[in-house]
Amino acid sequence: MIRRLFVTLLLLGLAGVFAGLVVSYSPDETLNLSARYYAEHTAQDIGAANIVTAIIVTFRGLDTLGEVTVLFLTAAIVGLVLSHGRREGGGSGRELPPAGELLGTGTRLLVPLILLLGAHVFVNGHLTPGGGFQGGAILASAILLLLLTDPLRRISHRLITAIESTAGLVFVGIGVLGIVLAGGFLDNRILPIGNLGELFSAGAIPIIYSFIGLKVGAEFSSMLAHLSETEDL
Amino acid sequence: MAANSETLTRTRRIVVMFATLLLFWFMLMGRVTADALIVGVIVSLAIALLFPSGLSFFTEFRATPAAFVAGVRYYGLFFKELVKSNLRLAAIVLSPSLPIKPGIVKVRTRLKSRMGRLMLANSISLTPGTLTVEMEGEWLYVHWVSVGSTDVEGATAEIVAGFERYLEVIYG
Amino acid sequence: MAYIAMATGFVLILIGLYGALTNRNILRMIVAFTVANTGVNLVMVAVGYLHGRTAPILDASVPVAEAAERIIDPVPQALVLTAIVIGVGVTALMLAYAYKLYESKRTLDISAFKDLKW
Amino acid sequence: MVDSLIYLAATIVGVAFLLALWRFMAGPTAVDRIIAFDSLTIVSITGIALAALAEGRGIYLDVALVYALLSFLGVIVVARYIERGF
Amino acid sequence: MFSLLYLLGAILLVGGAAFLLSGGIGLVRMPDAYNRIQAGTKATTLGTLLTLAGIACLRPDWALKLLLIGLFLLFTNPLSSQVLARAAHRIGVKQAPQTVIDRLEQDLGEKP
Amino acid sequence: MILLIAMSLLLSLTIVAAAILAIRGGQSLAISILAAGLVSLLASVQFLLLAAPDVAMTEAAIGSGLTTFLFFFVLGRVRGGEHD
Numbered sequence: 033m034i035r036r037l038f039v040t041l042l043l044l045g046l047a048g049v050f051a052g053l054v055v056s057y058s059p060d061e062t063l064n065l066s067a068r069y070y071a072e073h074t075a076q077d078i079g080a081a082n083i084v085t086a087i088i089v090t091f092r093g094l095d096t097l098g099e100v101t102v103l104f105l106t107a108a109i110v111g112l113v114l115s116h117g118r119r120e121g122g123g124s125g126r127e128l129p130p131a132g133e134l135l136g137t138g139t140r141l142l143v144p145l146i147l148l149l150g151a152h153v154f155v156n157g158h159l160t161p162g163g164g165f166q167g168g169a170i171l172a173s174a175i176l177l178l179l180l181t182d183p184l185r186r187i188s189h190r191l192i193t194a195i196e197s198t199a200g201l202v203f204v205g206i207g208v209l210g211i212v213l214a215g216g217f218l219d220n221r222i223l224p225i226g227n228l229g230e231l232f233s234a235g236a237i238p239i240i241y242s243f244i245g246l247k248v249g250a251e252f253s254s255m256l257a258h259l260s261e262t263e264d265l
Numbered sequence: 266m267a268a269n270s271e272t273l274t275r276t277r278r279i280v281v282m283f284a285t286l287l288l289f290w291f292m293l294m295g296r297v298t299a300d301a302l303i304v305g306v307i308v309s310l311a312i313a314l315l316f317p318s319g320l321s322f323f324t325e326f327r328a329t330p331a332a333f334v335a336g337v338r339y340y341g342l343f344f345k346e347l348v349k350s351n352l353r354l355a356a357i358v359l360s361p362s363l364p365i366k367p368g369i370v371k372v373r374t375r376l377k378s379r380m381g382r383l384m385l386a387n388s389i390s391l392t393p394g395t396l397t398v399e400m401e402g403e404w405l406y407v408h409w410v411s412v413g414s415t416d417v418e419g420a421t422a423e424i425v426a427g428f429e430r431y432l433e434v435i436y437g
Numbered sequence: 438m439a440y441i442a443m444a445t446g447f448v449l450i451l452i453g454l455y456g457a458l459t460n461r462n463i464l465r466m467i468v469a470f471t472v473a474n475t476g477v478n479l480v481m482v483a484v485g486y487l488h489g490r491t492a493p494i495l496d497a498s499v500p501v502a503e504a505a506e507r508i509i510d511p512v513p514q515a516l517v518l519t520a521i522v523i524g525v526g527v528t529a530l531m532l533a534y535a536y537k538l539y540e541s542k543r544t545l546d547i548s549a550f551k552d553l554k555w
Numbered sequence: 556m557v558d559s560l561i562y563l564a565a566t567i568v569g570v571a572f573l574l575a576l577w578r579f580m581a582g583p584t585a586v587d588r589i590i591a592f593d594s595l596t597i598v599s600i601t602g603i604a605l606a607a608l609a610e611g612r613g614i615y616l617d618v619a620l621v622y623a624l625l626s627f628l629g630v631i632v633v634a635r636y637i638e639r640g641f
Numbered sequence: 642m643f644s645l646l647y648l649l650g651a652i653l654l655v656g657g658a659a660f661l662l663s664g665g666i667g668l669v670r671m672p673d674a675y676n677r678i679q680a681g682t683k684a685t686t687l688g689t690l691l692t693l694a695g696i697a698c699l700r701p702d703w704a705l706k707l708l709l710i711g712l713f714l715l716f717t718n719p720l721s722s723q724v725l726a727r728a729a730h731r732i733g734v735k736q737a738p739q740t741v742i743d744r745l746e747q748d749l750g751e752k753p
Numbered sequence: 754m755i756l757l758i759a760m761s762l763l764l765s766l767t768i769v770a771a772a773i774l775a776i777r778g779g780q781s782l783a784i785s786i787l788a789a790g791l792v793s794l795l796a797s798v799q800f801l802l803l804a805a806p807d808v809a810m811t812e813a814a815i816g817s818g819l820t821t822f823l824f825f826f827v828l829g830r831v832r833g834g835e836h837d
Contacts, residue, residue: 039458043451050447059439060487060510067510071493075501083493083508084807087515099519106526113533132727133400135631137383138720142624144312145716148286149624151308152293153617153810161494161617161806165522169814173625176818180628180635228495232300248522252819255529259826262536293620295705351687355663358670358680367676368742369730390719393683396675397719398726408675408726415742438761442803445765449772449792456776464828468789469776471820475796478812482805489754492804494614514805521811525819532827539831560651564692565756567658569763571688574665575681576767579791580774585783586674586729590681592791593721594668595767596817597685598661599798600710601692602760606802607703608696609756616706618801618809623713627721628818629790634721634728636783636825 079225080158080234088163089237089244093218097207100247104200107251111258131181139181146174154245158234164241168248175253179260187257196250199243206240275317282313332435339431346392346427354393357410368412369398370420372405374429381436388428395424442483449476463535463545467528474524478517485513565605572598589633596626650698657691660684672737674729682722686714757802764799768792782828790821 063071070083070091080086088096153160154167178185210219218240226233286309294301357365376382386397389407399406405425413423453473457466486509493511495501535545542549575598579591600619607615667680690711697704775788793816801809 036459039455042458043455046454047447047451050451054440054444054447057440057443063487063505063508063510067512068505070511071505071508075495075504081495082807083495083504083511084514084518087511088518092515096519099523102523103526106523106530110529110533113530113537131635132724133379134383134386134397134723135720137379138716140318141380141383142716142720144282144286144316145289145713146624147312147316148289148308149293149620151312152290153621155304155308156294159496160614161492161810163807165518166621166807166810166814169522169525169811169819170621170625173628173814173818176628176822177631180631180822228501230300252525255526256819256822259529259533259823262830289709292705292709347687351660351663351684354667354680354684355660358663358667358684363670363672365671365676365737365739367673367737367740370742386723387715387719390723391683391686391715393679393687396679396683396726397723398675398730408679410676410679412742438758438802441758441761441765442799445768445799448769452769452772452776460776462782464782464824464831465776465785468782468785468824471789472772472775472792475793475812478808479796479799482800482803482808485805486803490804491610491612492614492806494612494806496612496614498611498613509804514808517805517808518811521808521815525815525823528820529823532823536827536830545831560655562756564651564654564658564695565759567655567662568692569759571658571661571665571685572763572767574662574669576770578668578677578681579788580770584674584734585781585787586725586734587677588784588787589725590674590677591668592787593725594664594681594685595791596794597682597689597714597718598665599795600714601657601661601689602798603801604693604696604707604710606757606760606798608699609754610804612806613700613703613706615801615806616703616710618797618806618813619710620706620713621810621813622797622817623710624717625814626794626817627717629787629794629821630721631724632818632822632825633783633787634725636829638728638731639829 075228078234078237079228080237081228082158082161082163085157085163085237085241086234089157089240090218093207093240096244097203097218100200100203100244103248103251104196107254110255114258114262135181139177143174143177146170146177150174150245150249154242155238157241157245158237164244165248167241167245168250168252171245171249172252172256175249175256179256183260186261187253189254189257192250192254192257195246196254199247199250202243203240203247206236206243210236279313279317282317283309286312335431335434339428339435342427342431343388343391346388350392350394354410364411366411367409368415369406369408370412370415370424371417372407372421372425373403373417374405374421374425375403376429376432376436378436381432384436385425385428385432389424439483439486439488442486443480446476446479446481446483449473449479452476461547463538463547466547467531467535470531471524471528478520478524481513481517481520485510561605561608568598568601568605572602585633585637589630592633593627593630596622596629599626646698646701650695653691653695653698655695657688657693657695660688660691662688664688672739674734675726675736678722678726678729682718682725686718689714761799761802764795764802768795768799771795783825786821786824786828789824790816793817793820 074083074086078086078090150167150170153162154164157163207218209222211217214221221235223235225235287305290305291297389395390397394410396408398408414420450473453469456469460466490509493508499507539545575591575594579588582588600622603619664684668677671677671680693707693711697707771788771791775785797809797812
């Protein structure tokens with residue numbers, strides 16, 4: 033009871049603070065300095081139509097590298113934490129209700145389409161909304177659909193690890209190439225900038241983002257695969 | 266000989282898959298240019314090879330002129346049924362007494378190919394008023410908002426026959 | 438519109454905090470955490486919104502020359518985009534720990550885990 | 556006149572959205588709530604398309620594309636859970 | 642800007658919205674879960690298709706992308722409603738008292 | 754503009770209602786998770802109205818399938834634990 037009261041008081045205080053923030057918030061009329069810089073210089077310097085992508089991959093590319101590393105660490109820790117309760121082989125004793133013919137056929141029809149959409153999203157990351165993170169999540173959704181149809185299906189960990197580490201190495205390698213050939217780490221001007229709005233433009237951004245997409249997709253897939261191999265408690 | 270034809274169908278499936286994916290790729294890109302073609306070929310080939318058990322519309326398609334004609338007429342029938350049954354359902358929903366007579370009936374299908382059966386079940390499910398609940402072998406269990414006839418033959422004639430006539434020509 | 442979204446985000450944060458502080462089931466606490474997470478993202482995107490402007494993607498309807506006058510602030514979007522992805526990773530991690538906790542004590546009640554409390 | 560027709564359509568869509576929301580909040584069984592969830596996501600696709608029309612930005616439709624292809628996953632996850640499918 | 646295509650698009654939009662509304666009303670009024678699936682998730686499919694067609698009439702340059710959205714909806718929607726109906730039947734969700742027949746239940750009962 | 758503001762208001766209402774359903778005790782945990790999934794799906798539409806299609810796409814791709822699946826998977830593994 034005391035606890036409830038305490039929580040309510042705390043939340044009321046926070047609500048007061050938030051209400052003050054909302055009331056006193058006055059939206060800007062124009063862009064602030066850094067945003068104005070990005071808006072004016074992205075098209076010439078980077079060549080990407082999607083400014084958010086330009087920020088993520090080049091202006092703040094180092095942050096993205098850190099983020100992909102964090103994601104890799106979470107995937108690895110999930111695998112480590114769950115490594116005990118692993119089911120041996122495919123032969124679990126549980127009786128699962130079969131997925132039914134329609135879901136099986138539908139999965140076989142839809143998984144290639146979902147994979148294609150994921151690839152489209154990260155290849156076009158510099159032109160349309162989307163990019164490596166979204167595309168990776170969509171790729172992992174295809175793996176998720178496979179697991180839903182057949183929960184006992186085993187996704188090859190070796191393949192996932194291979195894709196993941198190759199993509200990570202290529203990502204860092206392109207970054208180092210940027211130091212050698214252009215202005216600095218993860219500089220995208222190692223390839224010609226090209227014309228705004230074409231598929232092969234924006235220097236190395238499509239390549240970097242494709243590999244980020246593969247890496248993120250592999251990391252999510254490895255999380256899903258590790259979870260699906262746990263035992264019932 | 267059997268193994269040879271096995272690899273032949275496998276190759277055929279992969280080629281059909283690749284072509285379908287490339288078609289979808291160009292629809293997604295919205296333009297047919299050289300750069301889109303290069304990336305599209307790479308991506309489609311990778312997916313088709315990585316996922317050889319995938320199906321597409323055209324995997325079991327019989328490439329005969331009759332099949333094309335049947336395909337066009339099938340879609341015509343499908344959209345006609347879709348609008349008609351939606352109007353019927355809207356009338357049911359809007360009438361104050363809610364005149365429904367629901368039930369799950371059993372119908373029979375002659376289709377054998379996977380895509381044909383999927384398309385049949387999807388067509389039944391998409392037209393409101395009927396909904397495929399379960400599919401076992403040649404039997405389909407269909408939930409029906411206003412049951413017309415409860416025996417297998419009558420229900421088959423009312424629900425399945427129209428779609429099946431064309432799908433049989435298309436997919437077999 | 439920024440005000441609406443911002444207020445929604447703050448309300449979501451409050452609701453999520455309330456849920457996390459009053460529920461005793463670990464899974465319910467994680468659900469409340471994700472709700473609060475969404476609220477934080479909503480507030481951050483709302484801060485970047487400028488009235489009457491459009492998305493920071495240049496195409497035929499937003500030519501390069503007018504970009505600085507037509508688009509909204511892209512920096513919060515870039516932040517939130519990665520925050521969402523990291524959020525999923527953190528949720529997966531918490532769920533894996535919840536699974537391990539259930540394995541050790543056969544319960545998800547938070548008051549059963551007092552080993553490190555002092 | 557045409558613009559008012561568009562506004563009329565948007566209003567009707569909003570009412571449908573509210574009805575589905577009512578079913579989601581009230582639904583007696585879990586299955587009812589899942590149905591309402593499905594309907595809400597489908598109506599949201601219309602909402603996204605209308606927003607794209609109002610803003611005049613075709614690129615917003617990419618989000619609707621992802622929605623159309625992925626929102627059914629949530630429903631299948633819950634359906635497989637309630638029949639103890641994984 | 643008042644052309645025939647524009648008017649057709651607006652009319653299609655209103656028609657689609659009307660179907661969405663009928664789906665919503667059905668979702669509220671139908672007596673049991675199966676009938677709600679019928680009204681709720683499939684009347685809304687046609688409604689969404691019609692609104693997408695209407696928007697394609699208003700903005701013909703978006704037609705390809707709208708067509709793709711409609712196609713994906715046509716693939717995914719029956720699948721999810723079918724899986725849901727099957728799960729509902731398997732866990733034994735009650736049917737409305739007006740139900741006249743349930744052949745699936747009978748056949749499941751006959752088998753061991 | 755009015756259209757967008759009205760949509761935004763409607764979405765906000767729905768999001769808050771679903772969030773309250775998500776954290777309310779006393780009903781099954783599955784409903785809570787479903788409601789949390791609805792919160793994130795509708796938040797993605799709200800992001801789109803705030804002119805952030807990138808963020809909207811991320812939330813739609815992740816919120817619909819992945820998060821819901823993670824929750825339900827662990828919930829399915831810990832049968833019996835959901836009532837504590």
